[in-house]
Amino acid sequence: MAHDGRRDADGDIEMATAPPVFEFIKAPKLTKWSQPSLVTFLRDRRQYGGKIWERYLATGEVHENVLISIKSSIEPQILEHLARYVFKSEVFALSEETLREEIERKAGSLMNNHVPDVDKLFAERLRMDTSEKDVHARVASYFISFDKLVDDNGLASWVGRAEVTDAAGQQRMKTRCKLLMANLAPAMLRVDIQRLAEVTHRHVRQDDVALYELIVTRASLQQHYHQMQQEVKKAAPEKPKSTAKKSDGGGSKPTAATPTEARKNP
Template sequence: MSTPQPVYEFIKAPKLASWDQASLIVWNREWEQYLTKIRHRCSVTGESFEGVVATVKGSVEPAVLETPATYVLKKRVENVDDAEILAQVHKRCRSLKNDFIPDITTLFRKSLKMDMQVDDCDARVFQYFQSFTKIVEDNGLQALIGGGNAAGPGYKDRMKARCAILVENIQPAMLKQQIERLIKYERRECKTDDAALFDLILEHARVQQRFHIQSVERVVPQERGQQPQQQGKRSAKSVKATPTAEKKARTPPRDGCLVGKGAHWLDECPTATAG
């Protein structure tokens, strides 16, 4: 009896169809994901990575490849290899568009948000840092606030700017103030270490979330206990107010009281009452 062969998903390499920076950034991100999938497949099947993975050159549209090969690398297309193409892609992705430095403070203030609708603190902080990384990559800001090689030049300055932006855009304001105080007086390493900053934000976000939940749980039972009492008070007031309203609404009889002949009802007549 033959053993059935496993069926594997076809993993398609992304196609690079344009040399503009936005397209290169998207393609580079998808290419890294593609390589990860191929490596995982090879670790399971025992296939050779080099024998399965697509080439970079084959993943770029011929019309797109011709221009950088001819005018940037100064080579014929057939003489260009994968490493040279990837180097040019990475260079474009990690450089400022048109060599122009945008207003980084405004850019992150508009784009970087901590989603307070997410009640899972871990997920909320993860999304916050993921959004930060994506904004950096999408705008070619790696040279200014990217991570990179810790031993490379300017690393500490980049990390300082990186951490400052991450702290500046924390929400809610109470969490931001707490993190700022801790960094200023106690956790100074978080000024230049985004990994330590991540742990600090997550720790105190959890604490504040627990406090918030406990506060809500204490308030709700109190409100429920007060509602019947308030309703009872309102009912009593309405009951007391009803006779008064009815009394004010009674007009004297046209012919006067039958006994005292006054402008009042018989039950209000002083003569009849005295008798």
């Protein structure tokens, strides 16, 4: 570390503070106008934006001067295509907000307007990792996997986690919670949560945050009792195996005399 030769009151050399070193943060590029590409772009863009914000907080740089715009992140040919065929405008007239809204709209829509069998989709591809002993991590991973399936298949409008503001939002949240409950594992947890949702915890049918908390609570209890059962089973002494034959009363049963013997012994 460099120093300027000055000394403090104790005679020690004052070391100049080195400027912080930051990694180069590369903005994601949009190179294909397809729903899967847009989903990935938005996901990477959120991560990129978070890193830029952390850098802004650490250095005090002007956030807008550091952040690469969405418009600059789109391949020129795609931008020209959008301007002419989608917006019927010129490239220079396309605003950041207009592009963001169109990307989010297409990413959150069903590809080719095809409506998949949602119940089957989640039943086949959503799994809870019961081998994960940390219940919080297990449930968090389950919810994250659910949202990734939602994003990847353009189902945000139907079962996304956006805030509820109207009747359509209530129906969306109700369907979301129903799917989350239907694919829980093990079966004991699924049945437990579904019964509670029908009787004593009816609010979790339309509140995914409350549902998450209930799942964590009940799964933790089940995991606790499962581990206790395993520990008690291991600690219990083995019962000696009995090798003695059952007693027949101290003697053998008399055998019936054959007809020949009966004639010899009248």
